[in-house]
Amino acid sequence: MTLFSKAKLLITFSILCASSLCHSQPASPTAQALIEELHLAESTKPIAEQAGWNPKRVVVMLIPALVSTSDDFEAALQQAAGNVELIFDRTGSFFPAPELLVGTDGVIGFCTPAMLKHADARLRWVHNYSVGMEYCTGISNTQREDIVFTNNKRLSGPAIAEHTMAMLMALTHNLPAYQRAQDQGKWQRELSAGVTFGELKGKTLLVVGLGGIGTEIAWRAHGLGMRVIATRRSSQEGPDYVEYVGLADELHSMAAKADVIANALPLTPETTGVFDKTFFDAVKPGAIFLSVGRGKSTVTSDLISALESGKLFGAGLDVTDPEPLPKSSPLWRLPNVIITPHVSAAGADANQRQTVIAVENLRRYVAGERMLNVVDMSRGY
Numbered sequence: 079m080t081l082f083s084k085a086k087l088l089i090t091f092s093i094l095c096a097s098s099l100c101h102s103q104p105a106s107p108t109a110q111a112l113i114e115e116l117h118l119a120e121s122t123k124p125i126a127e128q129a130g131w132n133p134k135r136v137v138v139m140l141i142p143a144l145v146s147t148s149d150d151f152e153a154a155l156q157q158a159a160g161n162v163e164l165i166f167d168r169t170g171s172f173f174p175a176p177e178l179l180v181g182t183d184g185v186i187g188f189c190t191p192a193m194l195k196h197a198d199a200r201l202r203w204v205h206n207y208s209v210g211m212e213y214c215t216g217i218s219n220t221q222r223e224d225i226v227f228t229n230n231k232r233l234s235g236p237a238i239a240e241h242t243m244a245m246l247m248a249l250t251h252n253l254p255a256y257q258r259a260q261d262q263g264k265w266q267r268e269l270s271a272g273v274t275f276g277e278l279k280g281k282t283l284l285v286v287g288l289g290g291i292g293t294e295i296a297w298r299a300h301g302l303g304m305r306v307i308a309t310r311r312s313s314q315e316g317p318d319y320v321e322y323v324g325l326a327d328e329l330h331s332m333a334a335k336a337d338v339i340a341n342a343l344p345l346t347p348e349t350t351g352v353f354d355k356t357f358f359d360a361v362k363p364g365a366i367f368l369s370v371g372r373g374k375s376t377v378t379s380d381l382i383s384a385l386e387s388g389k390l391f392g393a394g395l396d397v398t399d400p401e402p403l404p405k406s407s408p409l410w411r412l413p414n415v416i417i418t419p420h421v422s423a424a425g426a427d428a429n430q431r432q433t434v435i436a437v438e439n440l441r442r443y444v445a446g447e448r449m450l451n452v453v454d455m456s457r458g459y
Contacts, residue, residue: 109435125203134200135165136186136203138164138185139186140168140170143429165182182198184204185203186436189227191215205227205436205439205440209423210344210345214227214455227455228452234291234432241396245394246366249394250276250366255269275364280305286340286343287343288342289342289344330356334362339366349372352375354377358380365390373397373420381393382409401419401420
């Protein structure tokens with residue numbers, strides 16, 4: 079950026095601040111605590127430096143789960159917006175009506191092809207309620223340059239990690255069998271013979287995808303006395319409770335050493351179908367496979383074969399391919415499989431964190447500050 083351009087930007091920024099579009103209010107103590115606790119990353123530059131930044135009108139999609147969790151969500155958004163006009167879409171739809179997008183420069187809700195298609199040329203910021211960005215498709219080259227995308231990464235990590243550990247515990251203690259006996263009113267002590275996996279202490283857990291969710295899973299597994307190893311795409315760095323961090327090309331060799339494998343990958347072209355026959359052939363016999371990333375990262379037929387053959391001890395699946403899982407799928411009938419319908423992020427605590435950061439990012443957008451949880455759209459996360 080030339081000296082002249084910087085001077086012009088500062089003048090524009092000063093005018094906007096003088097007109098009360100720029101706020102000096104700090105982050106709330108709750109938001110600041112979340113930023114520190116979950117290590118939420120800021121963008122490398124303030125959004126005020128984004129060409130065309132001039133906050134005037136923001137559409138907020140109000141979904142029941144968030145509204146019911148936080149009584150003051152709307153009021154907090156209004157306070158963060160200052161003089162910027164907020165338009166609340168109360169339909170509960172995943173796509174605001176096209177007329178609401180006219181003149182809109184910011185959207186808090188869901189990034190979808192329909193929303194992007196009808197977006198105004200002024201759109202400069204989209205905050206996606208979901209962590210996954212796989213539905214945020216159809217972006218034009220201009221939109222890719224003009225729009226800053228943020229999402230809820232790391233905010234659902236604690237809830238998803240607890241759900242993951244719940245499935246693991248249930249499988250290792252044969253709880254699905256006891257649940258079936260309970261449904262039939264049967265007292266079957268002999269089912270204890272199915273508790274054969276052994277205790278978790280000393281066993282090895284491989285986290286595939288050491289991001290926000292994977293890190294939370296790793297921390298909990300370490301707390302249970304497990305040896306934790308992981309893979310990640312970007313680097314071989316990790317917290318001190320992860321013994322070794324490998325790159326993506328080490329997946330198969332590391333899977334051969336793991337008693338438990340947790341899929342916490344985002345869905346990208348590189349991760350689609352990564353858990354296939356070759357992967358399951360490389361897995362340590364008798365391992366448990368847990369999937370809380372995205373269903374399309376697993377080749378379902380190959381997973382079924384690994385389960386039916388006994389190569390896998392069991393599987394805990396919060397995500398499947400396809401979703402919803404058809405009634406005809408053999409996965410429903412396998413006794414060593416737990417299936418939940420893509421709900422591992424559910425819970426009031428996770429929803430509360432999402433409202434807090436949505437408000438904080440709105441405050442930062444209006445003030446022209448560095449945004450939280452910016453998505454690299456070339457990578458998809």
